[in-house]
Amino acid sequence: MAGRLGLCVRYSQMFLTKIHHLQTSSRNIRPSPTCQTKLLTRTFCSNTTAEDVKAKCVRLEERSLVRVAGSDTIPFLQGLVTNDVTSLNTENRALYTMILNVQGRVLYDILMYNLQSNPDSPPSLLLECDHTAVPSLIKLLKMYKIRKKVDICSVADEYTVWALLPGTSDPPVFVSDTGLSVIDPRLPDLGNRVVLKSGTNLVFDCVEGTSEDYHTHRYQLGVGEGVNDLPTGNCTPLECNLAFLNGVSFDKGCYVGQELTARTHHTGVIRKRLMPVTLDRPASLEAGSTLTNEKGKNVGKFRHAQGVHGIALVRLAHSQEKLYCKQDSGEEVGLKAETPKWWPQDPQQA
Incomplete structure (x- = not known):
């Protein structure tokens, strides 16, 4: 599957062997945050499996991307989403979050990706959401834009979104000119999220998976995604396990829908x-x-x-x-x- 599926950078066998020795022994334990190596930011499968199982590579046709770029990108999004956008940097490339309505109900579930080549370059973020929600998401973002210096546009034709379901040996994370691969910020057991420029020749030792494989894996874990699982305006973020999935900050300050979410967290019961x-x-x-x-x-x-x-x-x-x-x-x-x-x-x- 060297043509369509895989990853966009080749790693030598020697390099992969070194990575393998550094992998943690349990998927439920994250590597130490003090480690400076980018490739060690995900959890890994147990090495006790008798037979190697290759990762499955799945193109997520139902997910699409919106780019928000410009000098005011971070403060602009900080007032709209549930998570702390300032935590995104060149080391932490991905963030899970939601955009709520004023009543505190879920409008969009979003995975954010930081495309900055270095800390001094202008902010440029990709927002992954359900492909049917792209027009309404762009409309909402532009409504709140006012005079902020941000550029908002769909990049569905420029990038593709992939899921790499975990195998015995999980693929490393990477950042390159053609895209990035990150541990899914919601839950390491979901595998890797990969964003690649369209037309990239993909090379990785994995097997082709289907969208059914991805959704089955996700449902078995109990992670909702998209308008089918999180109907617009019909559910609250904490009912959708947003706090369990690293998708909300309770000390970042105000954002749209924050009051109900914070009150439920501090005084209520789900x-x-x-x-x-x-x-x-x-x-x-x-x-x-x-x-x-x-x-x-x-x-x-x-x-x-x-x-x-x-x-x-x-x-x-x-x-x-x-x-x-x-x-x-x-x-x-x-x-x-x-x-x-x-x-x-x-x-x-x-």
């Missing part, structure tokens, strides 16, 4: 959350369908599924019960919700 669910069988379930328990009580909303693996907004008090969801035909399908291993012990608190 009674329902996005959770991975497993269906009894593959079924066609409408997004937003009601979930019920055996007593017929409304305990959540179904979001989306790939095969038997899906994601749903579930009341935590009923998450261990057998759940049901009706198809359009009226036939019920059984579901089982699972608590992700990456959640803290007390998932009620944000």
Whole structure:
């Protein structure tokens, strides 16, 4: 797959061997933040696997990019998104965040990438979002732009977005003239996020994956993404596990929708959350369908599924019960919700 799939830089076998010895032994442990080597910013698979499993490379057609560049880029975005944009630099290239409406509801889930070649160059960020949301995102950004020195445009034709699902040996992160590869800032188990200039000849020792592979992997982990899982204006960021996914800063200052998010975090309890669910069988379930328990009580909303693996907004008090969801035909399908291993012990608190 030297033509279309892989990564855009070749690493010698000797270099990869050196990296391999520096990898951590568990995916659940991040390398020490004091390490200065860029290639050590992700967690890695256990080396105890008997047989090597190659990483899967998946082109994410449903994700697109908007570029925000100019001298006022950082302060401009700082007042709009949930996370601390000032934490982006030439060492920390990626950030997960959301843009909320004034009521504190989710409008867009965003992955930010820093394209600066050096700290002294003008800020230039790529905002990855659902491809259907690009026109409305650009419109919203321009509405808040006012007199700030920023340039906002779609770069869907200039860059492509890829996911590298983890294998036994995970690909290194990199930054080059043709793109970048970073550990997914939401959750290391999601693998690498890769942004490449269109037309780049890709070379990496991996296998071709499908969007179904990616979504199945994501749903098994319980990570929502895009308008199917996070319907615009219909969910709160903490219900979507934003705090668990490194997507919000509670001490950065004001941003649109900050008041409700901060109040819920400091004084409230999260009674329902996005959770991975497993269906009894593959079924066609409408997004937003009601979930019920055996007593017929409304305990959540179904979001989306790939095969038997899906994601749903579930009341935590009923998450261990057998759940049901009706198809359009009226036939019920059984579901089982699972608590992700990456959640803290007390998932009620944000």
